[in-house]
Amino acid sequence: MYHLLISENRDPELFSTVVWFLWNQRNNLRLGKGSIPLDQVLQQARNKLQEFQSAQTRTGAALTRQSSSQWQPPPSSVYKINFDGALFMQEQRAGIGVAIRNENGLIMVSSSQQIPLPGTVVEVEALAARKALELALDCGLDKVILEGDCEILLKTLQTASKSLAQFGKIAEDIRVYSSMFQDISFEFILQCFKI
Structure with missing residues (x-):
């Protein structure tokens, strides 16, 4: 072969x-x-x-690349959802965090939790993104920007096809949640910035 x-x-x-x-x-x-x-x-x-x-x-929701080194607030009546994952290898744990801010940059709701260590870094980021959208839906938000530093994940979420990657099932969950928003876009940031 x-x-x-x-x-x-x-x-x-x-x-x-x-x-x-x-x-x-x-x-x-x-x-x-x-x-x-x-x-x-x-x-x-x-x-x-x-x-x-x-x-x-194909194009789905647009993936924009944040070029500024400062956090940028969302437009009026839109909420920005920042998500991130962290690995704690010695403890065999990971952490996921979410912060949802309004157009003034005020944190409206946040969440963090420790989880068992997934197989890949992208899985940790995907779990954080899924948690972020769950939280936003629970708060009744309908116009959001999902912002994170995992370009692989964010590009995957743009495509209409199922991902063959290890995090594919989580990406499918995120797509389902995304469809529940009136308006959603994805933004890639190069790193976490001081706010």
């Missing part, structure tokens, strides 16, 4: 997708779930890769 995918076509994306697909099928068999015949793996992997690539060209 390597010869077919890499040597002849020189398509490392397809190769990676096939390897992921084989691993996924192995896990399905191990868990007693259905799997597809091996002779269909290559075509299924091509389909998944094409679906992923086409989703990368």
Whole structure:
């Protein structure tokens, strides 16, 4: 299969997708779930890769990049939701934090909690983003900007297709929550700033 995918076509994306697909099928068999015949793996992997690539060209909610080194307040009647995650490796724990501010920069509600250590840093950020939107929905907010420092997550949330990443299920939850807002946008910030 390597010869077919890499040597002849020189398509490392397809190769990676096939390897992921084989691993996924192995896990399905191990868990007693259905799997597809091996002779269909290559075509299924091509389909998944094409679906992923086409989703990368679609636009969803705009992802803007904050260029200022100062926190910027949201427009009037919009709330800015900042979220972040932190790892505490020695304790095998992670922390997630959320702050929701109004147009004057006043914190209207905040939350922080420790959670068991997830598998990846992006998962921690995704859990923080999900908690942020849950909190905003609980407060009855309908126009929000979700702002964080995890570009991978924020770009994933823009796409319409399901993520194959380890944090994909959490991203799906976030998309469902996002659909409950009248208006939502995503902003990427390079780092946490002093406020």
